[in-house]
Amino acid sequence: MAYVVDFKNVSQIGLESSPVAEALAGLRANEARYFMNKYQHQFTVLAAEESQETLDYVNRVNRILKEERDLQFAARPLETSRFQVENIKFAYVFYEDGLEINVMYTVDNPKKRAVGFKLSEGMEVPMELEGTFKFARQKSKLAGTIRGSFFVIKGEY
Numbered sequence: 001m002a003y004v005v006d007f008k009n010v011s012q013i014g015l016e017s018s019p020v021a022e023a024l025a026g027l028r029a030n031e032a033r034y035f036m037n038k039y040q041h042q043f044t045v046l047a048a049e050e051s052q053e054t055l056d057y058v059n060r061v062n063r064i065l066k067e068e069r070d071l072q073f074a075a076r077p078l079e080t081s082r083f084q085v086e087n088i089k090f091a092y093v094f095y096e097d098g099l100e101i102n103v104m105y106t107v108d109n110p111k112k113r114a115v116g117f118k119l120s121e122g123m124e125v126p127m128e129l130e131g132t133f134k135f136a137r138q139k140s141k142l143a144g145t146i147r148g149s150f151f152v153i154k155g156e157y
Helices: 021-039 051-071
Strands: 042-047 077-085 088-095 099-106 114-119 136-140 144-152
Touching: 021 077, 021 088, 021 099, 021 136, 021 144, 051 077
Parallel strands: none
Antiparallel strands: 042 077, 077 088, 088 099, 099 114, 114 144, 136 144
8 A cells, every 4th residue: 555655744654674664764754855845746655565566667776786786685675666757767665674775767868867875874884885885974854864875877777
């Protein structure tokens, strides 16, 4: 069942099994606030097991990660979100360990396509990313300290 993320009243619904559920809920709410403020778009998530189409897309994202950066993640996906705003396709996966992976894929500009990683406060850097990426820190009232990094997608997917 789809869940519209409320960034005013942060809820851990769907994320309860995460050891950093509170921080992950804040991270998800932070994304919801961003999309509402920038695009007037309601950020909606689905449980991973209910979103086969998005998981299939994520498998393509995993192919991007594998082919372009030799990355594979072992964490269990809890929720997904996939939508298009203006000319940009977005996909999000929230993982049980507190990791968020997002893909920004512009429809008409191959130079503006990227995969981003955000780490919830309290989680360790996944071994897959350790030493490979530098993480910038961002303070958020909703999520505490968010660590994030990204890489530009070079190929066509």
